[in-house]
Amino acid sequence: MGRMLWALLLLAALAPAARAGAAAGGADVAHFTLANGLEMVVVPDHRTPVVTHMVWYKVGAADETSGKSGLAHFLEHLMFKGTAKNPEGKFSQTVATLGGQENAFTTLDYTAYFQRIAKEHLEEMMAFEADRMTGLVLTEANVVPELKVVLEEYNMRVGNSPDARLGEQISAALYLNSPYGRPVIGWRGEIEKLTRDDALAFYRRFYTPNNAVVVIAGDVTADEVKALAAKTYAKVPRVAETNPRLRPHEPPPVALRTVMLADPRVAQPSLQRSYLVPSYATSSKDAEALEVLAHILGTGSTSRLYRALVVDQRIANNAGGFYQGSSLDETRFGVYAIPQPGIPFKTCEDAIDEVIADVIKNGVTADELERAKTRMIADAVYAQDNQAALARWYGTALTTGSTVEDVQAWPDRIRAVSAEAVQAAARTWLDRRRSVTGYLVKELPQEKHS
């Protein structure tokens, strides 16, 4: 456990993102669309009398207008400020009194709200969410303190964390044209200027049933949900038309880029590199191969990177890689290393390049391919044990360009990935010209004046 925690911390620090959302699982999944355009997914799990109720909006930080970074996330906070029908605090107080849990989160591509609660309260939750889908009321009195809360969140996540500050710089350098270069929480100078009017305009543009997906996992059936939806969500008017989510595209990357961030609070230098690569939405074949490649290269202590840098060469305290496949536009493949004290970045970077070059030249072994697939496919089985995780997978998929069928076919597709496909993915996508390498240091190297 100790080590899992470390891995978690590292992941959190170096790869601020969850593993790609694709997954499978859940028997008898139902998927239907209401007349107002709201999509619904029901994932039955009858083991415990609880439900996970999630509303996903197909809008995230990448949909913000330039100059208004942080707006999607700010609005997410403001969605708890009440409606005409349910004034501020009523929804949360109700959830609390009923013993439910609630929260919300925002990413580049989606914004989601959820409650986990005893199943008999599902209708009430659906009624509350349906109400705030179009009924939000904001006043200066509740917007102003909430902006301060968001700035404290910024302090906590970014201001107090050198790793997060470097992460922002890498993203900004990786994406030359796509809004993915923008931090989800926003650039501080722009967050500070966000207003009530900004939030309401954004809300009216994107919060409408035809731009949302409701996922309900737990002790319910599709028929029960349909009946409850008729009384709640079905009554929400369509208030805006949605447009195809076409963001500015990345030009083909041509230059190797590096960024170096110095912060006196860095006690442990680290390096990470992100490559611009396809996502499940832009090319699912590539995504599946990249997913397997990421596992072989960078997941756990049997991975190529960990073996080479940490175990064999003993130049790093940790090393690994990851792929964030659930993304509407081109996404990233990451590798990282934490050098041992006294080991220069270059030594680690050369070792990483050597590992990648070896996969490009010689491919992966049948044994490691098999192990990776077994492990990945088992995740889909383990997911059946966790209704909240299943709900998240479906929600993520449906808001990032994938379908219910894609989720369910995922294990078979992973099983079908060949060693050649993994090798080809490495050759095609892990080209340094597609990448940004970031270095986190305590202080910048001395300038040499000649």
Added chain:
Amino acid sequence: MMASMPKFFTGALIGASLLIAPAVASATTIERVTSPGGIEIWLVREPTVPLIAMDFAFRGGTTQDPADKPGVASLVAATIDEGSGDLPSRAFHERLESKAIELSFSATRDYFSGSLRTLVENKDEAFELMRTSLIAPRLDASDVERIRSETLGILRRDTMNPDELAMQRWWQVAFPGHPYARPVRGTLESVPAITVDDMRGFIHDVFARDTLKIGIVGNIDGATAGALVDKVFGGLPAHAKLRAVPTADPQGLGRVVNVDLDVPQSVMVLGGAGIPRKDPDFMAAFLVNHILGGGTLSSRLYKEVRETRGLAYSVYSMLVPLDSTSLFMTATATRNEAAQQTLDVVDKEIQRLAEKGPTADELAKAKSYQKGSFPLRFDTSTKIATQLVLMQVEDLGIDYIDKRNALIDAVTLADAQRAAKRMLDGGMLVAMVGRPQPALAKSDTKTEAKADTKTEIKAKTEIKTEAKAETPGTGAGTNGVPAMLPARSR
């Protein structure tokens, strides 16, 4: 994908391991199984998912570290899954991976825990790998050195992590000379000195059948579970050899200790004496904590600190009942300029609750929450396994699930007022990390410099009305939250 930003954030760094564990799900039936070898297992059969989850705990966590070598328990936890029996590290991990078996260990202050998750079809192999990890860990020099190096790297990072610094400083000042003062993962000085003999000594003394608590959940019957458990644990010594850990009350209440760190946001952890798990007022205290800063968006601290004033993103309180002390803790983080104001607001809320107690309406809602929310702790096999061990460790009885609602209902307003007074009126120790401005506290402030970059300002302060709160803090994990962290609120 991508960094995701939960609206609320709750950390859980608090050093306590086994925090509060009430909760129960009516739909969950627990069987008490005694293995042929005499080992007790709490079992929940779950036939619909093809997996098995097992959690277990031995009494004796980091309190069993040698006094001059904190970090042994944690190093053991991180290393015994690095190969065992005939399988060196790499072969061991490849075996786990090829069968998708998840096996892990952890050490907290009072317990050494393990957990196992496997597909039913691989159960024999999974339990066998767990057995050899406990009975015959290799602890090969190369693996120990690798994990040690990794640990030192984490400890170096921690020297600049405000949450970690706040917690460490709090425990250090609150429990001088007590094992609880020692950092769970050890220190930059102690970890290099730990030997394999130290690790084997820990294993020998702590891994034993008499303190073992086991929970198993999954598609498995009692007879099969009993046989597997005998195989895994039957070879352990019958009795643990534990160092006695004296009971202790937190010290330094009323003080503010400050660790200087150049960050924009000050992290504060407040803590004082709580109410022991076995105390008749425990449930009342538990409800009082919920009202003050428990996990909902309606707590007093949430409203006053966050919603009304916008002072913090994360603010909450918790009970931390440990084996040798019981604590009440609160944590929050705010921009440096607002540190004093935030402390004042937190303090005022604690005072107000201590003096007047909760309202009848608040108490009713807290009860309703606690009764309604418990099934949520039982909706995955791994969560159930964790609960089964917690209920045993806290000695709540196998019928606790059925008794819990009555225990909650029995708490009267007078009980809550009494518990609030007892718990919240005793003063608290505040550990603050950051660069609060104006420099906190208004009493005698002396500065001592420490070896590295941090400077401590010890301020003996009566936080205004003289602190009275015991709130648990947690440092929110500033490192960024893994995207899908199910954040509680606050």
